[in-house]
Amino acid sequence: MDHLKALRDTAPTPFWLDDPRRPPATPALVGGTTCDLLVVGGGYAGLWTALLAKERDPSADVVLIEGEEVGHAASGRNGGFCESSLTHGLGNGLARWPGEIATLERLGRKNLQAIEDAVERYGIDCDWERTGSLTIATEPHQVPWLAEEAETAERYGATTALLDADAVRAEIDSPTFLGGVWNKSDTAMVNPARLAWGLKRACLDLGVRVHEHTPGLALDEHGAVVAVRTPYGRITARRVALATNAYPSLLRRHRPYTIPVYDYALMTEPLSAERLAALGWKNRQGWSDPANHFHYVRISADDRVLWGGYDVVYDRSRGVGAERDRRPETFATLARTFFRTFPQLEGVRFSHAWGGAIDTSTRFCVFFDTSHRGKVAYAAGFTGLGVGATRFGAEVMLDLLAGARTERTSLKLVRRKPLPFPPEPARSIGIGLTQRSLARSDRDEGRRDLWLRTLDRLGLGFGS
Structure with a gap:
């Protein structure tokens, strides 16, 4: 003992959030506003989406809202492994998309280099190694x-x-x-909270309006625009990017997928x-x-x-x-x-x-979707390997919102969603069986039992 x-x-x-250099929160949004692009979520996925949107079109009016503070959730709590893989490792990607894994690996390395370039370009002090x-x-x-x-x-x-x-x-x-x-x-090692705070500063410097302590509560379509309700007002936007990840999506039909x-x-x-x-x-x-x-x-x-x-x-x-x-x-x-x-x-x-x-997610890596006739885009399911892949996810969401056909949007990774999780109580039963089988596999020299082999055949993975 x-x-x-x-x-x-x-x-x-x-540890990462217990930092005297933690920046003050930006003010909550009080009252209504309008914008070209609304980003919901102040983790990596949302921050990259807002930043890249301004890089693509400096004149765009971009608003980012975060229910707590930037980096509060997974983006400030992870181990700081920024990996090139977009598919939760080469093995998972090879098993699911063998025909395009070479492209996915190439795009992943390009994405990692783009993160390194942004860290240098914006002077983000995040112990990048x-x-x-x-x-x-x-x-x-x-x-x-x-x-x-x-x-x-x-x-x-x-x-x-x-x-x-x-x-x-x-x-x-x-x-x-x-x-x-x-x-x-x-792979690069990084201080994850300082990366999030540095991205926040870069967004502000480019003119993104960032409002912390401003959760999105509901989303509705109103003709050519989408409205998101917050505690103190309503935001009307031409396009919306949802980057809430582990938190319940504003789109109810997406919730069974994570x-x-x-x-x-x-x-x-x-x-x-x-x-x-x-x-x-x-x-x-x-x-x-x-x-x-x-x-x-x-x-x-x-x-x-x-x-x-x-x-x-x-x-x-x-x-x-x-x-x-x-x-x-x-x-x-x-x-x-x-x-x-x-x-x-x-x-x-x-x-x-x-x-x-x-x-x-059931495929162990990010998936994408759109709704409201292309005015809303969604990325989630990074499954613990999102420090790097979230930037790629942001690029995809912006492509989808623009209606652009790109190398990214033509990928099966992007065009197909994973199987949803079953409803309760089947979900808990299945997860419990899987956890016991994974523990047994570790004790039995990595051998996968009938339950794990069945999940493999169904494309549900559960390899880690």
Whole structure:
């Protein structure tokens, strides 16, 4: 139980948001207004949509509303892995869209570079580091998967290095590490909250009207325009982009396509020079393991270790709410697995422990739709890999709202929606069966039982 002592003084708040450089909120919208484009949601998807809309047409009148503050939800709570994949990993994309996966990988790398260019162009101070990422085997049965992963990634344009146990431990030292694949080019590490705040500042500088503490409550069509009701007035817009992700969509017919699942993370205190030396980690890559109940891990700019993942929690009765941001039993599990992985860090304390909602879809990556005769566009379902993919989603929404046929809008990824989740109680029963089967698969050397194989055949995935 010594690992529990490390949780004694944790702050129950996301580390990234506990920042003295956090900008003040913009005023809530009071009274009605009109605009060319209304963006609902102040996470990455909404911020990129507003910013790119102004880049495409500087004269456009763009309004962005956010129910809390910019970056409050997933955009300020994630691990800060900004990946090129648009499909929640190459394996998921290859299984679902084999005929266009080469295009999706190319567009994903172009999108990642565009994010890096925007960070530089707008002077966004977000600790951007193009380190790449490691997939690390921590069980013997996972080791043979690494060569296949490296070969597949290379086939579709990645630059990888296959590492044996000694080589991976030379990168990051843990007695549990048995091998790894270093994808050297397709991931950047970032301070996620500062990225969101930097995008907000860029939007304001370009003339976007940003109103925080202004939730969208209802959406209606009125002839050539769409109206969104807020607590203090109504916004009338020629076009609307919905970027609410894990929160219920203003379009009721979209709600069955996503569910909120909760993910949790710990952040250590800053490591001393001696403890850093015991870890190695000179190249500062983020890493994860290939288990179904996986960890994602990275080192921050001030030399803390973020340790997240493992448990993914769905609760049909509670939806999205602050009461779910804390889960002591998961924090205890994370602390135990942290010290098992890094015994040389015994005595380190955790400074922060938090959780947040992920917008999950049945195909494990973003999907799109339009409504109200093309005046409303929607993107959701990023399933925890949205730091990079949200910018691509913003481009797609703007293409759809413009009625433009582009390389992006011609993709099956864009034109086809996933299967919706079934209604309750079948939804909870299915998720419970899936979670038990995934845990059994981890215990049984990755073998997938009849239930998981059935989901695979139905195109429902559930590979992580």
